[in-house]
Amino acid sequence: AQDNPAALADPEAVARALSLEGGTRRVSLTRTTPDGTVIYYYALFGLVAMMSAEFAALSVVDLQPNLSGLGARRCVGGLSKTASLAGIFVGSWLVSFASMTIAIGYVRLVVGVDFGGREGLCLVGGAASALAATGLGLFVGTLSVKGGKASKSGILTGFATTCALFAGLYGEPAMALADDVARACPAECWFNPVKLICDMFNRLYFFEDLGPFAVRAGALVLMALVFAAVATLIFERSRYEHL
Numbered sequence: 001a002q003d004n005p006a007a008l009a010d011p012e013a014v015a016r017a018l019s020l021e022g023g024t025r026r027v028s029l030t031r032t033t034p035d036g037t038v039i040y041y042y043a044l045f046g047l048v049a050m051m052s053a054e055f056a057a058l059s060v061v062d063l064q065p066n067l068s069g070l071g072a073r074r075c076v077g078g079l080s081k082t083a084s085l086a087g088i089f090v091g092s093w094l095v096s097f098a099s100m101t102i103a104i105g106y107v108r109l110v111v112g113v114d115f116g117g118r119e120g121l122c123l124v125g126g127a128a129s130a131l132a133a134t135g136l137g138l139f140v141g142t143l144s145v146k147g148g149k150a151s152k153s154g155i156l157t158g159f160a161t162t163c164a165l166f167a168g169l170y171g172e173p174a175m176a177l178a179d180d181v182a183r184a185c186p187a188e189c190w191f192n193p194v195k196l197i198c199d200m201f202n203r204l205y206f207f208e209d210l211g212p213f214a215v216r217a218g219a220l221v222l223m224a225l226v227f228a229a230v231a232t233l234i235f236e237r238s239r240y241e242h243l
Helices: 005-009 011-018 036-051 053-061 069-075 081-111 119-142 148-165 172-184 193-206 211-236
Strands: none
Touching: 005 011, 036 053, 036 081, 036 119, 036 148, 036 193, 053 081, 053 119, 053 148, 081 119, 081 211, 119 148, 119 193, 119 211, 148 172, 148 193, 193 211
């Protein structure tokens, strides 16, 4: 108006000047629009993975001669403890990965949850999740606790369901709690395997960059290796007064 007062006499020019069109552009910081339903199923994947840790834990119980007749027979065999434990690790991981694959396939094909066209990488994440669960199961299986299979199954179930609470699995209040805990203690996101699995799938779905997904998948593999190493050390040092 200062440069050309006559422009105020043109209604169309005034309307264009006062409109918001052309000055803003809608952008998205993520690949897709955040969806609470998707986050719920990703947290569910974490719980499914951790519950599959029982495959390894219960197999280790059958390997211990003071807890099962099968373990006593295997103990006097020619196969070393490390080789037996390695066989359990590989076999349990394959079963756990198969369980994760079925869960991912069901959620994608039956429930209809969108994975953003990255179904193949979701299976990679499922493999890493199953690996961490197998390592955890191996570790719990070698712990010296009374009660045999029932006790170790209870430990894993309690651990998995508690971790799922802080991953936001149990509805909106749990999601809010998980967000509050993550902001107050970011390290919890790396030590809670269910939360770590949920975050891994979230990064894969929402962000173009695969770096955050790869870092979390690597953290799950590292977690599996640490658990497996500690379990092997405990099992190798175990001694029995009699069979």
